[in-house]
Amino acid sequence: MRLFLCEKPSQAKDIAKVLGATRRGDGCWLGNAVTVTWCIGHLLETAPPDAYDERYKRWVLSDLPIVPVQWKMLVKKSTASQYKAVKRLLGEARELVIATDADREGEMIARELVDHCRYRGPIQRLWLSALDDASIRKALGALKPGAETFNLYHSALGRSRADWLIGMNMSRLFTLLGRQSGYQGVLPVGRVQTPTLRLVVDRDRSIADFVPVAYWAIDVQLRRSDSLFTAQWQGPPDHCDDQGRCLNQDSARAAAQAMTQAGEARVIKQKTERVREAAPLLFDLGTLQEVCSKKLGLGAQETLDVAQALYETYKVITYPRSDCGYLPLSQHAEAPSIVAQLGRADPGLNELLRHVDTSRRSRAWNDAKVSAHHGIIPTAASVDLARLPGKHRAVYTLVRARYLAQFLPNHEFDRTQVDLDCAGQPLKAVGKVIVEPGWRRAMPEAVAAAAKGREPAVVQTLPALAPGDICTVAKTIPKDLWTQPPKPFTEGDLIKAMKNVAKLVDDPRLKQKLKDTTGIGTEATRAGIIQGLIDRGYLTKNGKALAATPAAFSLIDAVPRAIADPGTTAIWEQALDMVQSGEMSLEEFVTRQSAWMSKHVERCMGMRMNITAGPAGVKPPWKGKRKGKAGTYTAKKRAPGKAKAAAS
Structure with missing residues (x-):
């Protein structure tokens, strides 16, 4: 019997239909010499510490660090019946086709069962990118040898074990240290979640520490024939910051008065260039x-x-x-x-x-x-x-x-910049004329506008101007402005920051070492990481904006800097890439992680931490509930032996 092992029941049903396996069996679909079964996500889970030793049911500092010698997997109770069905079918199968999701986590979901159930037969891999019938048939005609994707399993297993080592040990450590200062909740620490949390804490600190600075700008409405357009005053360099904002109010007032009195501006320079924008890449x-x-x-x-x-x-x-x-x-x-x-x-x-x-x-x-x-x-x-x-x-x-x-031309437009002089004050006007809408025609807003017979929004268009032309000053508009603090992270912004973490790393050697594609977490896990931080009370949402809670501030201040450093977890992801490519063995990766984690546990053993309030002088923009001592988060409290440490 040829067995197809899928990740989810819906996926199994789609593949079974194409294979002609239409009879329902016990946890499977049956066909002519072919059977399709399914997991429900992970049917196995990494054993908790007390599965290795009963004494680990109690959280005690002297037991740390906990490092398994032989790793154990346990059958998840919630899906035990499906595990039994899969185990029985693996025992009957002459050939196995792994048809779980085509990524390292999907590989692990299948391979951990193969190992646990001691299946020793031949393995092939179905690599699917879509679940419509045509795509399934195409993938069935191009099965991969099982060995080709095996290293994906070791990469996922390395990630899982690293998460366990950091999560179980550091969560116990900081929960116990927090209790010494009066905090009764569980303080989960994770290999990925803690650096992600630090990104938000750092952003909230920069917002809280921000000191606004006043600056002044002037818009000047100019007329040439029947055309009206707007130019911006360019303040004197010695009165401006590095972004060209004028910080001297007297200078701006004098300029506005002089330009109003002059009543006209003369064109000094005009330049038009054709700009071509290629279509954006497809979505990841x-x-x-x-x-x-x-x-x-x-x-x-x-x-x-x-x-x-x-x-x-x-x-x-x-x-x-x-x-x-x-x-x-x-x-x-x-x-x-x-x-x-x-x-x-x-x-x-x-x-x-x-x-x-x-x-x-x-x-x-x-x-x-x-x-x-x-x-x-x-x-x-x-x-x-x-x-x-x-x-x-x-x-x-x-x-x-x-x-x-991807099937439309480049978006092309002419960008015109005109430099003018008005009473000795420099002005700059910028205009844009779309030459070819190109790929922007495909954008949802453009399609909707076309369907309703509307024209797209037009940016400022400048009249035909040449050096020496005179424009009339119709109006000067002085603006009293303030510099703005950084914006709070939205979930979309945080996802982008997690992907592009190299930009946020200060160490030049680390920045050089990080790959452009390396970041915190993976495409498949980042959303869950953020949601986990919200569920555990480290982050709150106010509309779209994310904010760190007082417990988050205190935890980030307490954990070793390397654990909260986004650059560190990005380097770990690089190491997992090396496991996936075969450049590093699973055993070497886990040994390095164990040694690194043990060193930091020992360093933190005797430290004292204040987890009952936010750091001195910082008032994070937090809207969550508090009770008891100032800053104590009202997390759901569980007995230490039953609390699950965050693994990622």
């Missing part, structure tokens, strides 16, 4: 979460849930947990059929599709830059947009727009 998950946060107000986990439903339930987009915005060249041949199907599904695209050229090949088509997954794109599956829920329709429309943009 992080970029999709960032854009959905900004445009749709969706949280990171909410975006992932919607995208997952579009992939699994509606089958209208490809695998959403991708970290790549590129497509393989081999998929270019599918473009005409996909675009044609998009047009049939939505007649509102008719005007746009007149400009689409599926023979065009944008920079997104690049084999060299495709990772395990390609960018998120629509499938050729038919979809009635009206039957998609509102949020799902909005997210799908964004994904569709990025794909169609």
